Amino acid sequence: MQQIAAFGSHECRSKDTVHSAICTITGTPDQLVLNLACTAKSEDHVSELMQYVNDTLLPQMENSLGIQFEVRNLQFAVAGKENLALPSEPLDVALHPQQDWLEQPFIAPSLTPTGGLDFGRGGTPSDLSIA
Structure with a gap:
């Protein structure tokens, strides 16, 4: 599972529109929980990134695991806008x-x-x- 999570992080980061990404997989083998946080370089890229994750990346990860994720915690942000209030x-x-x-x-x-x-x-x- 760690290899698949690392694959998810790497695939997101490899896109030129992505500032940073982290992916973890937790839970039991029959109830996997995916946590993916992805930060785009600008607001213009967020919808494209969301579509890539939902339509391409997650199906690839599920195929590699041989099971669908029970829970998908997906978080998308824009670089420079996530820490304004801190x-x-x-x-x-x-x-x-x-x-x-x-x-x-x-x-x-x-x-x-x-x-x-x-x-x-x-x-x-x-x-x-x-x-």
């Missing part, structure tokens, strides 16, 4: 640089005049009682 740092580092809420879950953040909410340097315990 911050430059991991979210917890960017927003909460020194917060360890598991050790002190009831510490409220401090409010500083220049920095706004400060999650990393103390604060006072929150009153969670119902009064």
Whole structure:
């Protein structure tokens, strides 16, 4: 199965309209799950790529395995457009640089005049009682 998945990745990447591709096959022999993520170089190439995968690549892979995929998880994207909403740092580092809420879950953040909410340097315990 790994060889067939590698074949799927290679065949997608070999097209000049593809930026990147990765393929995995999981599941049991009687219920195979295909995961294929393919990134096109531009939006103009996405529909052509989808047609190639559905009409040519997947039938070749199924013929090689001798069984059809029970589930086909196909993901298509365009290079440069998939990460627009992600911050430059991991979210917890960017927003909460020194917060360890598991050790002190009831510490409220401090409010500083220049920095706004400060999650990393103390604060006072929150009153969670119902009064």
